[in-house]
Amino acid sequence: xxxxxxxxxxxxxxxxxxxxxxxxxxxxxxxxxxxxxxxxxxxxxxxxxxxxxxxxxxxxxxxxxxxxxxxxxxxxxxxxxxxxxxxxxxxxxxxxxxxxxxxxxxxxxxxxxxxx
Numbered sequence: 001x002x003x004x005x006x007x008x009x010x011x012x013x014x015x016x017x018x019x020x021x022x023x024x025x026x027x028x029x030x031x032x033x034x035x036x037x038x039x040x041x042x043x044x045x046x047x048x049x050x051x052x053x054x055x056x057x058x059x060x061x062x063x064x065x066x067x068x069x070x071x072x073x074x075x076x077x078x079x080x081x082x083x084x085x086x087x088x089x090x091x092x093x094x095x096x097x098x099x100x101x102x103x104x105x106x107x108x109x110x111x112x113x114x115x116x
Contacts, residue, residue, distance in 0.1 A: 062085075062087050063081045065077055066088070066089060066090075067090050069086075069088065070116050071099075074088075074104070075104055084101045086098070
């Protein structure tokens, strides 16, 4: 189910690709705070929030729809769940794809396609 999918995703190692986390170069177990940069004559700034490992985050339950859902149904589900993506599953509940709000914006709205 979705829990297995998220657990496997969270346990994956960083591949070092350009889409990797901004903090991927740091140790995931580190909770050290970054020291703020000092500027001459500026007021003291607040220290940065501690860096957390992805495994410590609690993601929302994913929005899952059948791969036969229309873009309109996908966008309605995303809006009602306040989500920016939907997992599409095939007949055997295997992951068939992921649709994001960016996909809808660039591939449907921007080219004036019918979302139905």
